[in-house]
Amino acid sequence: MGAFGQNALSTMTKNPSSEIPQGRLALIFSAPALLILAVTVLVPLAYAIYLSFHRYNLKRAKRPFAGFRNYEKILTDDKFWDSLATSFIFAVSAVAVITVVAFFLALLLNQDFAGRGILRALLLIPWAIPDVVNALLWKWLLHPAFGVMNALFQMGGIIDQYVAWLTTMPSAMIWVIIAYSWKNIPLATLLILAGLQTIPKTLLEAAELEGANAWKRTQYITLPLLRPTLTVVLIFETIFALKVFDIIYVLTSGGPGKSTTVLGWSIYINTFKKLDFGTGSALAMILGLLTLFIAIVFYAFLDRGEKQ
Amino acid sequence: MKRKNLTRYILLYLASALFLVVFIGPFLWLVSSSLQLERQLVKVPIVWLPDPLSLASYKEIFMGAFFDEAVVSSHKISSSYQSRIYLGSFLNSGIIAFSVSFFSVVFGAYAAYPIARLNFRGRYTLLFSILVVRLVPALALAIPIVLFAKKMGMNDNLVTLILINMSFVLPYTIWLLQAYFKTIPTELEDAARMDGCNRFQVANKIIIPLSIPGLTTAGILAFLLSWGEFLFALLITETEQSFTSTVVAAMFANDVDVNYVTIIAAGVLAVIPPVIFALFFQKYIISGLLSGAVKN
Known part of the structure; x- marks a missing residue:
């Protein structure tokens, strides 16, 4: 009401005829951006929801309404639960690796020493590499016959013979997680570093004078104060990790067997290989709802933490 | 106090070195691999440093695109097409x-x-x-x-x-x-x-x-x-x-x-x-x- 009063006042004091209402003005200003978002997000989203309730296979001419049958088919299919589990294993491990490594890296970069600026700049290299090229890079490092990882591990005595890392069972998943984390740690590090820099130095110095060692200071001062930042990092990283696709496409194609078939990969296969757009859309909706659910849970958690 | 500072710096630089190896190493390895010849890449045991440094791979991409030449890979077909689409x-x-x-x-x-x-x-x-x-x-x-x-x-x-x-x-x-x-x-x-x-x-x-x-x-x-x-x-x-x-x-x-x-x-x-x-x-x-x- 106050805003309206102010607005009316300013309209009266200036030339009233040239003044467009602010709401309409805002709409005019943001029209091009909103139009693009509507065409590329809202309309497709609505159509994806429509598709998820139809039998829609490109190989068939008839596309009848199917109600919840696509969803039913998915939820009663073991393959779905397998890929959901794979997605969770991937997301939980990757987010854990990313957050822990990024936390320690940020602690390092928060120290005062010559060369810190260079390190921070170099950290942008893995971040700037496109996902696909990151996958290409790791595929080469892990090459079964000519990869440098095999050479290094053999030199270090960890393996006797060269290993086909990406086509054997547990190692394929482990390396996908490592390759994915490698690229995503830098951004998380920068975010955590920004959080660290808001913690007053005097607080840590006072604790040091009181005789608290580095571990105690981290545990009782840094970590609690960093909680909001860490929650934001966790939200973003989890949402991104659940959508993983690019790196799977190049590194493993969901294999060996189904061991790296995450939800994203199974949506891709169902839709664009099996041409079953109905089931693919329903799967994509499930992934979307899952993402939304996780975002809300994290958000509630963050909210509660801030109120405490 | 001075002693403590020294160990602090040693630890910091050790951590920084580890950081560089892990986060920049893979990227440098890719760049270094691109400067080798195919026969060096597929050598076992591994070639750690490219010797001689070779721009053949890049030449292949550029020459192949413009002159339809297969510079490196005479035995592999369609390499000029690949470099052209590249x-x-x-x-x-x-x-x-x-x-x-x-x-x-x-x-x-x-x-x-x-x-x-x-x-x-x-x-x-x-x-x-x-x-x-x-x-x-x-x-x-x-x-x-x-x-x-x-x-x-x-x-x-x-x-x-x-x-x-x-x-x-x-x-x-x-x-x-x-x-x-x-x-x-x-x-x-x-x-x-x-x-x-x-x-x-x-x-x-x-x-x-x-x-x-x-x-x-x-x-x-x-x-x-x-x-x-x-x-x-x-x-x-x-x-x-x-x-x-x-x-x-x-x-x-x-x-x-x-x-x-x-x-x-x-x-x-x-x-x-x-x-x-x-x-x-x-x-x-x-x-x-x-x-x-x-x-x-």
Whole structure:
């Protein structure tokens, strides 16, 4: 009401005829951006929801309404639960690796020493590499016959013979997680570093004078104060990790067997290989709802933490 | 005390060295591999340092494209085709990334201005719903978009990819710019309004010129995001006229017939623009990435 009063006042004091209402003005200003978002997000989203309730296979001419049958088919299919589990294993491990490594890296970069600026700049290299090229890079490092990882591990005595890392069972998943984390740690590090820099130095110095060692200071001062930042990092990283696709496409194609078939990969296969757009859309909706659910849970958690 | 400082520095530099090996090592290994000959790459035991340094892989990509020559891989067929689609894809990625940066900064700035400056109902709803858009998984949108594009004859088309990339980039741009605009003192704007400028003139003559650093950050992030986009590029492109560098990199990486040195050189070329951008504009990028997070 106050805003309206102010607005009316300013309209009266200036030339009233040239003044467009602010709401309409805002709409005019943001029209091009909103139009693009509507065409590329809202309309497709609505159509994806429509598709998820139809039998829609490109190989068939008839596309009848199917109600919840696509969803039913998915939820009663073991393959779905397998890929959901794979997605969770991937997301939980990757987010854990990313957050822990990024936390320690940020602690390092928060120290005062010559060369810190260079390190921070170099950290942008893995971040700037496109996902696909990151996958290409790791595929080469892990090459079964000519990869440098095999050479290094053999030199270090960890393996006797060269290993086909990406086509054997547990190692394929482990390396996908490592390759994915490698690229995503830098951004998380920068975010955590920004959080660290808001913690007053005097607080840590006072604790040091009181005789608290580095571990105690981290545990009782840094970590609690960093909680909001860490929650934001966790939200973003989890949402991104659940959508993983690019790196799977190049590194493993969901294999060996189904061991790296995450939800994203199974949506891709169902839709664009099996041409079953109905089931693919329903799967994509499930992934979307899952993402939304996780975002809300994290958000509630963050909210509660801030109120405490 | 001095002793303690020394150990502190030793520990810090040891940690830094470890950091460099882990985070820069793999990238350097890729670059170093691209400077070898195919026969060095496939040597067991491994060749640690390229000797001699060779630009043959790059020559293959460039010469193959222009002169139909297979420089390195006489035994492998179609290498000139591969290098030709590679250079074209590089150009396509550049066109997409530059157009997306330009248009998303322009449209984003105009969309961010009212959120930062005007007082209207639903201002935060608008900002929030623009951000929620980013929560929708790309795969959910990919299915209808591919169908639409096919129906409208807009598949295999750079314009389609530019539009799609803008929808990913715009929410970030708007978020970043509205935060930046809020840091500009309102007095300047009020003075201009007193002098009879309307809102459009204020935005064009005061806010935008004063926001060059913010606009630059937004533009660079847009460039990096759209250069690296893969899923839609994979689904929309069909021929070499619209292949992007990520599509070709994935194609090479999954093709057993392409020799390693060409794959690797293609990978290195595809990271050169984003990595150079990132290092050159690191201050802008770091401030941009952080401004969104801290305000959150």
